[in-house]
Amino acid sequence: EADIYQTPRYLVIGTGKKITLECSQTMGHDKMYWYQQDPGMELHLIHYSYGVNSTEKGDLSSESTVSRIRTEHFPLTLESARPSHTSQYLCASSGTTGATYNEQFFGPGTRLTVL
Amino acid sequence: KNQVEQSPQSLIILEGKNCTLQCNYTVSPFSNLRWYKQDTGRGPVSLTIMTFSENTKSNGRYTATLDADTKQSSLHITASQLSDSASYICVVSDRGSTLGRLYFGRGTQLTVWP
Numbered sequence: 001e002a003d004i005y006q007t008p009r010y011l012v013i014g015t016g017k018k019i020t021l022e023c024s025q026t027m028g029h030d031k032m033y034w035y036q037q038d039p040g041m042e043l044h045l046i047h048y049s050y051g052v053n054s055t056e057k058g059d060l061s062s063e064s065t066v067s068r069i070r071t072e073h074f075p076l077t078l079e080s081a082r083p084s085h086t087s088q089y090l091c092a093s094s095g096t097t098g099a100t101y102n103e104q105f106f107g108p109g110t111r112l113t114v115l
Numbered sequence: 116k117n118q119v120e121q122s123p124q125s126l127i128i129l130e131g132k133n134c135t136l137q138c139n140y141t142v143s144p145f146s147n148l149r150w151y152k153q154d155t156g157r158g159p160v161s162l163t164i165m166t167f168s169e170n171t172k173s174n175g176r177y178t179a180t181l182d183a184d185t186k187q188s189s190l191h192i193t194a195s196q197l198s199d200s201a202s203y204i205c206v207v208s209d210r211g212s213t214l215g216r217l218y219f220g221r222g223t224q225l226t227v228w229p
Contacts, residue, residue, distance in 0.1 A: 106158030
């Protein structure tokens, strides 16, 4: 079981609210990722980070923003949630050494519903 | 365009039976291929990982094969159990970037009935 955590697990909010999805890992991984996944569809990379103070946008355009002030923490923020943001958000991390080189470990996900 | 295609989209089998899931990819340059199991409402968990030089790898009742020439992989599940009900995702990594970009299939939704 990977040591990567996401909170909240489920979130139902109204349109226009600001939300932050939390992601933390205790494996000391430099690289962290945020994916968006709709039911029955593939995961889409929306943000990633190589390390502290490094953030990049992924393949899928997203109105969310991320920050990486500490190695273990990679929160995702939506300033004004809309129904189109309803989805599952998965956080992952990967290391650069050892047998699991570059293998991504996933958190349990946050299921977001915007009404 | 780098793509990963999986078949079938969904599959229902009886407990104790075997099944095989397919994955075709066009990702290049190829680095490795992973099979993940994703339970409903959970994050994916890695089952196997294979590099270019490996053509088979087992993890308990799960056996993955890789044909790098035809760019095909399969995941064989032996003696299925109810707990095998999940989505099985084929993921291919390229070696063209330091990020180790992953390309995900849409998954095969497996349901095991008693």
